[in-house]
Amino acid sequence: NAAELTKLTFVQEWPTPDGFWIPWILGSKKGFYAEEGLELEIVVPPTVADTMKFLGTGRAQVAFTTVMDVIFARGEQAPVTAIARYGRGNNWGIISSEGKPLTVADLKGKRIGIYNDAWTKAQLGMMLADAKLTLDDVEMVAAADDTVPLLLQNRVDAITGITNAEGTEMMTAGNQKASFLPATEHGVPNTPIFMLAGNDDWLKAHPDQAKAFLRATEKSIRYAAEHPAEGVAAFHELYAKAFDEKYITQQWTDTIPLFGAMGDDLMVNNEADWTALLAALTKFGVVKEVAAPTTYFTNAYLAK
Amino acid sequence: MSDRHALLLRLVYPLVALILVIAGWALAVDVFEIPRYVMPSPMDVANHIADDWPALVKGFGQTFMEFLLGFLAGAIAGFVFAVLMDASRPVRGILYPILITSQAIPIVAISAALTIWLGFGLAPKLVIVALVVFFPVVVNVLDGLASVDKDIINLVRSMGASRFSIFRHVKLPATYTPLFSALKLSATFSVTGAVIAEWTASTSGGIGAYLLQANSRLNTAGTFAAIVFLALLGLVSFLLVIAAEYWLTPWRSGSKARRWSSSYWKDETGG
Amino acid sequence: MSDRHALLLRLVYPLVALILVIAGWALAVDVFEIPRYVMPSPMDVANHIADDWPALVKGFGQTFMEFLLGFLAGAIAGFVFAVLMDASRPVRGILYPILITSQAIPIVAISAALTIWLGFGLAPKLVIVALVVFFPVVVNVLDGLASVDKDIINLVRSMGASRFSIFRHVKLPATYTPLFSALKLSATFSVTGAVIAEWTASTSGGIGAYLLQANSRLNTAGTFAAIVFLALLGLVSFLLVIAAEYWLTPWRSGSKARRWSSSYWKDETGG
Amino acid sequence: MTAAASPKLALHAVTQRFGETLALSPTDLAVRAGEFVSVVGPSGCGKSTMFNIIAGVLQPSGGRVLIDGRDVTGRAGEVGYMLQKDLLLPWRTVLDNIVLGALLKGKAGPKERAEGVALARRYGLGDFINHYPSALSGGMRQRAALMRTLAMHRDVLLLDEPFGALDSQTRFAMQQWLLSVWEREQRTIVFVTHDIDEAVFLSDRVVVMSPRPGRIREIIEVPIPRPRPVSALTSPLFSTIKQRIIDLIYENSPALEPAHV
Amino acid sequence: MTAAASPKLALHAVTQRFGETLALSPTDLAVRAGEFVSVVGPSGCGKSTMFNIIAGVLQPSGGRVLIDGRDVTGRAGEVGYMLQKDLLLPWRTVLDNIVLGALLKGKAGPKERAEGVALARRYGLGDFINHYPSALSGGMRQRAALMRTLAMHRDVLLLDEPFGALDSQTRFAMQQWLLSVWEREQRTIVFVTHDIDEAVFLSDRVVVMSPRPGRIREIIEVPIPRPRPVSALTSPLFSTIKQRIIDLIYENSPALEPAHV
Ligand SMILES: Nc1ncnc2c1ncn2[C@@H]1O[C@H](COP(=O)(O)OP(=O)(O)OP(=O)(O)O)[C@@H](O)[C@H]1O
Numbered sequence A: 001n002a003a004e005l006t007k008l009t010f011v012q013e014w015p016t017p018d019g020f021w022i023p024w025i026l027g028s029k030k031g032f033y034a035e036e037g038l039e040l041e042i043v044v045p046p047t048v049a050d051t052m053k054f055l056g057t058g059r060a061q062v063a064f065t066t067v068m069d070v071i072f073a074r075g076e077q078a079p080v081t082a083i084a085r086y087g088r089g090n091n092w093g094i095i096s097s098e099g100k101p102l103t104v105a106d107l108k109g110k111r112i113g114i115y116n117d118a119w120t121k122a123q124l125g126m127m128l129a130d131a132k133l134t135l136d137d138v139e140m141v142a143a144a145d146d147t148v149p150l151l152l153q154n155r156v157d158a159i160t161g162i163t164n165a166e167g168t169e170m171m172t173a174g175n176q177k178a179s180f181l182p183a184t185e186h187g188v189p190n191t192p193i194f195m196l197a198g199n200d201d202w203l204k205a206h207p208d209q210a211k212a213f214l215r216a217t218e219k220s221i222r223y224a225a226e227h228p229a230e231g232v233a234a235f236h237e238l239y240a241k242a243f244d245e246k247y248i249t250q251q252w253t254d255t256i257p258l259f260g261a262m263g264d265d266l267m268v269n270n271e272a273d274w275t276a277l278l279a280a281l282t283k284f285g286v287v288k289e290v291a292a293p294t295t296y297f298t299n300a301y302l303a304k
Numbered sequence B, C: 001m002s003d004r005h006a007l008l009l010r011l012v013y014p015l016v017a018l019i020l021v022i023a024g025w026a027l028a029v030d031v032f033e034i035p036r037y038v039m040p041s042p043m044d045v046a047n048h049i050a051d052d053w054p055a056l057v058k059g060f061g062q063t064f065m066e067f068l069l070g071f072l073a074g075a076i077a078g079f080v081f082a083v084l085m086d087a088s089r090p091v092r093g094i095l096y097p098i099l100i101t102s103q104a105i106p107i108v109a110i111s112a113a114l115t116i117w118l119g120f121g122l123a124p125k126l127v128i129v130a131l132v133v134f135f136p137v138v139v140n141v142l143d144g145l146a147s148v149d150k151d152i153i154n155l156v157r158s159m160g161a162s163r164f165s166i167f168r169h170v171k172l173p174a175t176y177t178p179l180f181s182a183l184k185l186s187a188t189f190s191v192t193g194a195v196i197a198e199w200t201a202s203t204s205g206g207i208g209a210y211l212l213q214a215n216s217r218l219n220t221a222g223t224f225a226a227i228v229f230l231a232l233l234g235l236v237s238f239l240l241v242i243a244a245e246y247w248l249t250p251w252r253s254g255s256k257a258r259r260w261s262s263s264y265w266k267d268e269t270g271g
Numbered sequence D, E: 001m002t003a004a005a006s007p008k009l010a011l012h013a014v015t016q017r018f019g020e021t022l023a024l025s026p027t028d029l030a031v032r033a034g035e036f037v038s039v040v041g042p043s044g045c046g047k048s049t050m051f052n053i054i055a056g057v058l059q060p061s062g063g064r065v066l067i068d069g070r071d072v073t074g075r076a077g078e079v080g081y082m083l084q085k086d087l088l089l090p091w092r093t094v095l096d097n098i099v100l101g102a103l104l105k106g107k108a109g110p111k112e113r114a115e116g117v118a119l120a121r122r123y124g125l126g127d128f129i130n131h132y133p134s135a136l137s138g139g140m141r142q143r144a145a146l147m148r149t150l151a152m153h154r155d156v157l158l159l160d161e162p163f164g165a166l167d168s169q170t171r172f173a174m175q176q177w178l179l180s181v182w183e184r185e186q187r188t189i190v191f192v193t194h195d196i197d198e199a200v201f202l203s204d205r206v207v208v209m210s211p212r213p214g215r216i217r218e219i220i221e222v223p224i225p226r227p228r229p230v231s232a233l234t235s236p237l238f239s240t241i242k243q244r245i246i247d248l249i250y251e252n253s254p255a256l257e258p259a260h261v
């Protein structure tokens, strides 16, 4: 009956597998997608920006991505829309070594390891503004793959990142509980970072598949949150020992709380979040012009 | 005796090289107290390889196939291109600058476009590996074609040879030597091409994907295990090119045609 | 007359190439209705370049400097290495397999470690660019050193030349031709090396960093503007190598010593 | 012109211009079947140009080339042609090089190969048919090149300085061998050389050419009886003929200053 | 041994073994100052080996080499040495190639260069001093190589088949030129060649060697008065000497079969 399954290409947010992916990996294994008549083809993009290219051109029907990528893609007229959120709030911020907490004002003149993605400079700018600083007041070191070793080797004073990736890594590789300076406490709206998005043409043509995809995904998230060990095992089965088992386990453990209470609104996008984010982006000149908040997302494919 | 000795030396040197590299590596990790997340010790890597043997071997097979098909495609395409460019001065004059500047464009910058056009399958990966081999092959084969002695061409023309026959018997074989030197130079390097190709948009896991995954989250033992397999792959590909050269250009390695080749004359009269 | 004509053709072909590439690109975007976020039209890119001219030019300068210093360092290191390897059979036997397999290791895999050791300054970038040039230079210079006619060595020995003098006057100049063919092959390619180096961990913005940033915002016009500048950089580096070859090996491009060179004999007696 | 009424090879007013320069002014020549004719003359007098025209590789500016009375002007493949460089294909065995004429036409079957083998055996390369040319000495290579020319089965052979690159001793042996081949195979040979000894020793007639513009200056008969022993090289008749040719060549040429070599 | 009591160059029982083979059996030779001696003999008879020993590039297995009575065995830089290949450095101008001996010692100053220029002018390369060797014809290159040998200021010149690669006419001009140089510069020349005509035409004495093991078979005087005109080449005395040498070389050698060329 595998032949009857509809294949969906699901493109990920960046080139390397992450613990975040455990829900759809486990869900595929448990047959949650097959129950909905779907089969997921999980594809990784060459760079973070290519996710939206694949989605926009219809090479992929659905994507795991970030809110900023959706906004930039829409700015370039790519036909993509956010169809669900992944996580509840913003756990991005500045990470420094254990025992060396920093305030925003401390950052002046410091060297900070960053990534060259859409999101980092936007939020860093907002945070620095909180202490009347600008991006020119810090020295940014952009790394291609990982900033954590730079911090562990004291090559930088701080790095940007999220608690359940860089934070986790500080723990597993550096054996330390990193000091974390949350962005949300310094002028950055507390809105979700990660999104599930769909290709507009496909959404219009196959609303049922979209709904089925989200139903299966929601079921997967709930199941994976309840059975973390099973999730980690499924991840390992797929990606062998290219990963550090300790890290993935820790990452998924760190990720589960970010979904908050597993209520009915687990994946529902909320207009207020988008309005706040777009307002901040406009204020800091990250994007030139924005459309109405509701044009970026839809909850039409989520179960009511 | 002296031949045996030479062969032995040929095997001894790479072995010594291997031992030196491993010893130097172990020593460096030890003496400079390099942390594990920067560089693992040889033992760490050996353990990781033993642990994850099936996945690594499967990845090796996958990457090897990508390398092989892409390498062949690139070599053939480069060869055909060079022949076409050789046939016409304007074509050569126009394509040459394009080829040269194209080398400065990082493959990663165009890999998304490639995937969008060619899908997530093998095709874009082969194209990327092929691109690595393409340029040196074109340059060297062009050189080879241009260096054919005009007198030989005149001679075979005087024997009534057609244009095609001249190409087949004189020009074509003259390209083999430069062709193989291009292939040798790019053999190991196109393994890197295969790795980059796997980063392009991979659904399936070769060694390149393995490396990226391990590297992304500081699994340095995994990263170095992948590097070891890539080095092995590089060596294998280099040896494959050497072997192909040995078989396809017998006149360069021996003084006599090989017994089973079509051009070997077997004496039926038993002279 | 014919010389002028040839020079004109030399300039005409690249121009035609440029026009063809731009026309083909514009046509492709138009006919296949490629969306802007996958590939911009030439006009979009031209507009972007005009808009962001100062940043691009600054980036170009930065990347060009990295390329130039790294390229020189790699060429010199490769040259010295080859000379050392040529001097001793065991050294050659041991280093050769290491060099070959090292080519299969993707630079990205070691770039992070390089940054940790060498910091964020110019050093790791130069090392990465240098690594790209190193291998072809070693291989070709070794070839050149090995191909020196034994009779010439005997002759200069019979003239009472010292070992150093033989190296300086006979062996060294014999490496120039293969050296430059290696440099030509790797000139444009090492621009890619500079880009990868900038991606690894950079504080200052070269064109590679520019490309990455533009790419991350789905700003394809910016990405392609960076690619245009990289292609330009590739062309410039290739032409630089050609020019260096012209100046350093005058015997290959002309039949007479240049008037201002030290080996030119100026006739004071006015014969 | 001492040729018979129906010459094997005839040139009628063959002319060649390269732009402004007249490389070969209208030239007539007739060669009898089975004759051995040498062509000598200073560098640039048009010897190779004449050969290229006869071989059909070069279309003359004017005039006609006849073989057995047929007009073959500008037609390749009618004569056997061999140059100073042996031009063996390094990627082919000696046997394949010998049967190259057939190979080029795609019809080098067992019959042609067997014939090539027989040729190689007869003329002392029997042990080398499966070797590549790189394994051969200069003399052996030159012989293989001549066999390639013989295996084309053309009545007329044009040999352009075939032994120019050989040292004197090898050259001497090759001359002996060429004479034996010529006698056995009954071919017509036209032979270019810079070596006057060689020209006189080998030929029935020696064509002396002079340059600017290239033309035939005189044709000299060599009435030394065959077979010619080594001692013929030092006979008075030989010396007389040689002196005559040297005079013809150096007579009008400017005094040989080293600077113009 | 017709040499004077105090020879310029003397070999005493010089011997060379390569492993099992005796390349040169104990050899004695004495050459007078200002003499022109040629060495002929089949390939492999040890001519180049002998030269390498005299030039000090090869240490003999036994025996001594004396120049003006001084023992110079195994010492390089005592004689001028020139081979068949011109071996000019392509990356040096003709002038630099001529003064190479000084260049190699790091003392090619204006004086040495001016002298090189004078040499080039005197012998017909004055217009080419700033050219690279690739711009020169074969004959000109050979002359430049000889000037390089002359500029070393050695009394004894060893020339190993210097004209072997030239065509007959160029060769003839080069021989004339070499004789004029020799007469003017008063050097002692030992000259290897395969061409018997050349050996006889140039030399005061001809050393005939034979192989397996390499040794001197006979030394023949050439009493033809100098200067020798071209016509000397066809004189009866010339023919007699030539015939004698040919006999010596071919006498004991097996009949020249083509297969063994
Ligand atoms: N393709 C060509 N284009 C222009 N000039 C040519 C060409 N081929 C030959 N020539 C000229 O024609 C003249 C005769 O040349 P050719 O090669 O026939 O002389 P040759 O007698 O064979 O000389 P050599 O003894 O040096 O081989 C020369 O002046 C040469 O420069």
Ligand SMILES: Nc1ncnc2c1ncn2[C@@H]1O[C@H](COP(=O)(O)OP(=O)(O)OP(=O)(O)O)[C@@H](O)[C@H]1O
Pocket: E018, E021, E023, E042, E043, E044, E045, E046, E047, E048, E049, E050, E214
């Ligand atoms: N380096 C060497 N090792 C071993 N054998 C050698 C070496 N050099 C020369 N021979 C041998 O010594 C003998 C004499 O060689 P040599 O080169 O002196 O001969 P030649 O008279 O100069 O010959 P040709 O006329 O071919 O130049 C030959 O049999 C040769 O094979």
Ligand SMILES: [Mg+2]
Pocket: D047, D048, D049, D160
């Ligand atoms: Mg000619």
Ligand SMILES: [Mg+2]
Pocket: E047, E048, E049, E160
């Ligand atoms: Mg010799």
